[in-house]
Amino acid sequence: MEKTLPESNSLVGEYAYGWQTDVEADTFRKGLDENVVRAISAKKEEPQFMLEYRLKALAHWKTMKEPHWCHCHYDPIDYQDISYFSAPKAAGGSKNLDEVDEEVLRTFDKLGIPLEEQKWLSGVAVDAVFDSVSVGTTHQKALEEKGVLFCPISEALQKYPDLVRQYFGSVVPHTDNFIAALNAAVFTDGSFVYIPKGVKCPLDLSTYFRINAQETGQFERTLIVADEGSEVSYLEGCTAPARDEHQLHAAVVELIALDNACIKYSTVQNWYSGDRQGKGGIFNFVVKRGLCKGVNSKISWTQVEAGAAITWKYPSVILKGDNSVGEFYSVALTNGKMQADTGTQMIHLGKNTRSTIISKGISADESSNTYRGLVRIMPGATNAQNFSQCDSMLVGNACSANTFPYIEVHNDTAQVGHEATTSKLSSEQLFYLQSRGMDTEAAISLLINGFCKDVFKKLPMEFAVEAVKLLEMKLEGSVG
Amino acid sequence: MIAPTTTANTDKTAAYQSALITLQTQEAWPWLKTQRAEQYTRFETLGFPTRRDEDWKYTSVKALQKNQFTLAQQPGHLEPALYESLLPEDAVSLVFVDGFFMPSLSRLADLEAGLSIHPLSALLKEGADLAKTAMDPWEGDQAECFSVLNTALARDGVVLKVDDGTQLTKEIHFVHAYSGDAHGTMTFPRNLLEIGSGCEVKLFQTSLSADPEAKYFSNALTHMTIGANSHVRFVQVQLDSLSAYQFQMTRVLQAQDSQFHNFVLTTGGDLVRNSLAVEQAGTGAHTGMHGLTAVRAKQHVDNHTVLNHRFEHGTSNQLYKGILRDEGRTVFNGKIYVQPAAQLTNAYQLNRNLLLSPKAQAYTRPQLEIYADDVRCTHGASVGPLDQEQLFYLLSRGIPRAQAVSLLAHGFVEDVLEAVPDNVRDRLRQHLNDYFVATEIN
Numbered sequence: 001m002e003k004t005l006p007e008s009n010s011l012v013g014e015y016a017y018g019w020q021t022d023v024e025a026d027t028f029r030k031g032l033d034e035n036v037v038r039a040i041s042a043k044k045e046e047p048q049f050m051l052e053y054r055l056k057a058l059a060h061w062k063t064m065k066e067p068h069w070c071h072c073h074y075d076p077i078d079y080q081d082i083s084y085f086s087a088p089k090a091a092g093g094s095k096n097l098d099e100v101d102e103e104v105l106r107t108f109d110k111l112g113i114p115l116e117e118q119k120w121l122s123g124v125a126v127d128a129v130f131d132s133v134s135v136g137t138t139h140q141k142a143l144e145e146k147g148v149l150f151c152p153i154s155e156a157l158q159k160y161p162d163l164v165r166q167y168f169g170s171v172v173p174h175t176d177n178f179i180a181a182l183n184a185a186v187f188t189d190g191s192f193v194y195i196p197k198g199v200k201c202p203l204d205l206s207t208y209f210r211i212n213a214q215e216t217g218q219f220e221r222t223l224i225v226a227d228e229g230s231e232v233s234y235l236e237g238c239t240a241p242a243r244d245e246h247q248l249h250a251a252v253v254e255l256i257a258l259d260n261a262c263i264k265y266s267t268v269q270n271w272y273s274g275d276r277q278g279k280g281g282i283f284n285f286v287v288k289r290g291l292c293k294g295v296n297s298k299i300s301w302t303q304v305e306a307g308a309a310i311t312w313k314y315p316s317v318i319l320k321g322d323n324s325v326g327e328f329y330s331v332a333l334t335n336g337k338m339q340a341d342t343g344t345q346m347i348h349l350g351k352n353t354r355s356t357i358i359s360k361g362i363s364a365d366e367s368s369n370t371y372r373g374l375v376r377i378m379p380g381a382t383n384a385q386n387f388s389q390c391d392s393m394l395v396g397n398a399c400s401a402n403t404f405p406y407i408e409v410h411n412d413t414a415q416v417g418h419e420a421t422t423s424k425l426s427s428e429q430l431f432y433l434q435s436r437g438m439d440t441e442a443a444i445s446l447l448i449n450g451f452c453k454d455v456f457k458k459l460p461m462e463f464a465v466e467a468v469k470l471l472e473m474k475l476e477g478s479v480g
Numbered sequence: 481m482i483a484p485t486t487t488a489n490t491d492k493t494a495a496y497q498s499a500l501i502t503l504q505t506q507e508a509w510p511w512l513k514t515q516r517a518e519q520y521t522r523f524e525t526l527g528f529p530t531r532r533d534e535d536w537k538y539t540s541v542k543a544l545q546k547n548q549f550t551l552a553q554q555p556g557h558l559e560p561a562l563y564e565s566l567l568p569e570d571a572v573s574l575v576f577v578d579g580f581f582m583p584s585l586s587r588l589a590d591l592e593a594g595l596s597i598h599p600l601s602a603l604l605k606e607g608a609d610l611a612k613t614a615m616d617p618w619e620g621d622q623a624e625c626f627s628v629l630n631t632a633l634a635r636d637g638v639v640l641k642v643d644d645g646t647q648l649t650k651e652i653h654f655v656h657a658y659s660g661d662a663h664g665t666m667t668f669p670r671n672l673l674e675i676g677s678g679c680e681v682k683l684f685q686t687s688l689s690a691d692p693e694a695k696y697f698s699n700a701l702t703h704m705t706i707g708a709n710s711h712v713r714f715v716q717v718q719l720d721s722l723s724a725y726q727f728q729m730t731r732v733l734q735a736q737d738s739q740f741h742n743f744v745l746t747t748g749g750d751l752v753r754n755s756l757a758v759e760q761a762g763t764g765a766h767t768g769m770h771g772l773t774a775v776r777a778k779q780h781v782d783n784h785t786v787l788n789h790r791f792e793h794g795t796s797n798q799l800y801k802g803i804l805r806d807e808g809r810t811v812f813n814g815k816i817y818v819q820p821a822a823q824l825t826n827a828y829q830l831n832r833n834l835l836l837s838p839k840a841q842a843y844t845r846p847q848l849e850i851y852a853d854d855v856r857c858t859h860g861a862s863v864g865p866l867d868q869e870q871l872f873y874l875l876s877r878g879i880p881r882a883q884a885v886s887l888l889a890h891g892f893v894e895d896v897l898e899a900v901p902d903n904v905r906d907r908l909r910q911h912l913n914d915y916f917v918a919t920e921i922n
Binding site for chain 1: 534538804820823833835836837838839840841842843844845846847848849850851852853854855856857858859860861862863864865
């Protein structure tokens, strides 16, 4: 058995997004107290109710203990050693792309997210979030025609306070957990989406998150509401510069689907994951939850998790409406010293609710990759169905793969099934491809793609291409 | 010497503390007194698990804590007819009534060569070295409140040794029977089973109660070591009263190329927790873990398994099935570790549950934790009702509903029963029949 680790330069691949943009930033002093929360709220010119909500959340957060059940190891986080707000100076509050700092625009260009209208061609509306503020949202006009609201949440709070108030915190209340409470107190920006009744959103909506400033945390908040009979597909991507210190990304995403509505949420996460020694990287602690509030509604999460030093998130669906559908498709790749503890929760409340979980974990090098998923069938969820499949692949002999499903059934008409396998990359398949003249890396890439196919085919086209490339880049040199 | 107690714990643990004092006044050996006191203190420090503990997430021991059990002063009267039908004619048997070893009811004459068996109580009386080994505190990281409590308060059990190269032909049965006087008592059976290399051993353990309502608490701990190339089968049958608290911890260490097959059938008990931890301490070992749980009324049965693959070429096969009626609850929590050195491991784990009534609840957590790459590990879990088409088919042939359900349920568990040899399977099936007779199916 080959026991050697790959050469140090080969693996933790070149993190292509590791550079930093030099913009003058308006950054708060480190620390978290009531004044910081008030200052954030004032900066964002928020309505009074939001400030009250933030302060309530902060008070609650202070009473909470940080949870440690995650299957990961990290040094304690000093929450007072983080700056809770950072904005590129010129961009703060700009409504118009012309006002956005050149440097910031160039950053997004470099990331392949040109905010200019050429994006028209790909038919995707983008909201770009730079540290704590949204720097520009494209295609506003086309969306407005259909009545679709897509803007930074700080803007939504000013423009549509009642709408935000109605749904904000209704899926992930500030009392839900430690991260949710922290986020509710200090969230800075994120996207707000409202799709009116019967509207099929004409464009895919997308948010691109970029952490730039040092020693800051990013606390984004996304709220998507799909009114009766509407449909929307939302994409999210993220990167950060390579730095020696860990940075915290603690986000909350809430989705609400009313009667007959459908929300599809896709993530390609490529935060900086630290260097070979596990130095630096983003702590990606995220609470994502969707509520299928209405009958026949559907929420689908698709995620490709390829970055971050630690990923700790469980995009969940609460299936409240009768006949509602929840889906979770995930590829989680860990390499270097990355740690991921990710999965989903499917809470069945309504009758005839269905959920599907497909999770593919790939661990390489010295990484640890854990699937943790909960399927809970409540007493009223007659004829609920769930199917879960979790496959793990190990590449190299210093990594680990864990599968921790939780299945709780309180209704005798429920049908719940879970299957999981763990195995290594098949040497026979590899040999077959190599014997046809394919080099090792191309062969491995092909096999990995095959392994993840069930998930990739759920991604929107552009994202699928990006995801495949991302995995290839990440795995470069990890197998030998 | 009495262990100091914290005031907060006093109420909940008063009964255990008085049991400790009783034992300490009855026993002569200083080492034993000291050890009991130490372990008792440790128990108080650890405290009872709560549902915040990941390992006790679905099983609450609050109801148990509300009781004030006492140590039985003497065994109650028991008609041997209660258990005799369960024992083959030629089986070696050790019978315990209310936790006391009963020489008159046991069959320990003419043991096969290479086999030695002692009741723990006799060894403790003599102060034999073997008693020290048997009472040795469990210092492993899996030590928890209940194992420590057992070490503090154990006074009887089985110490069994099988010499190298011994192939036993007769079955060995441990019977834990509870008499009509068992209500309100607690026992702490403790077994040490040392099996040499190249042996073949068939062990059975049955717990049952004369009084179907008796509320007693049994907290048992079994240590087993299996030598190289040995083949051991352990069948546990739990037919306790529907009010009983039955806690079993079984810890097994397997040497290379050994085979260990565990089977646990549970139809009795109000709250049952079976904790089985097996460690493969040599290459090429095979472990079979099988379980069949049939619950009714408000029974709660928790099967907790840990399988630690530490060496190459290990294999394991785990299958637990549950049938749930009334407001019964089953919990399956199975963990497979594959350590970095355990390459070429092949592990399989499956838990399936059949829900037969609206208020039944099944919780299942099959878990894999894998640190080696060249392995094949698969696990699965399912929870669901009877196939309505199959049921309809039988009903349409004029088979009464109760019988049809029973037929399908028997079919559902048939593959688990295949894990035991024919003659054992028939006996187990009988218990399952009793379960179906006891639960009125409609």
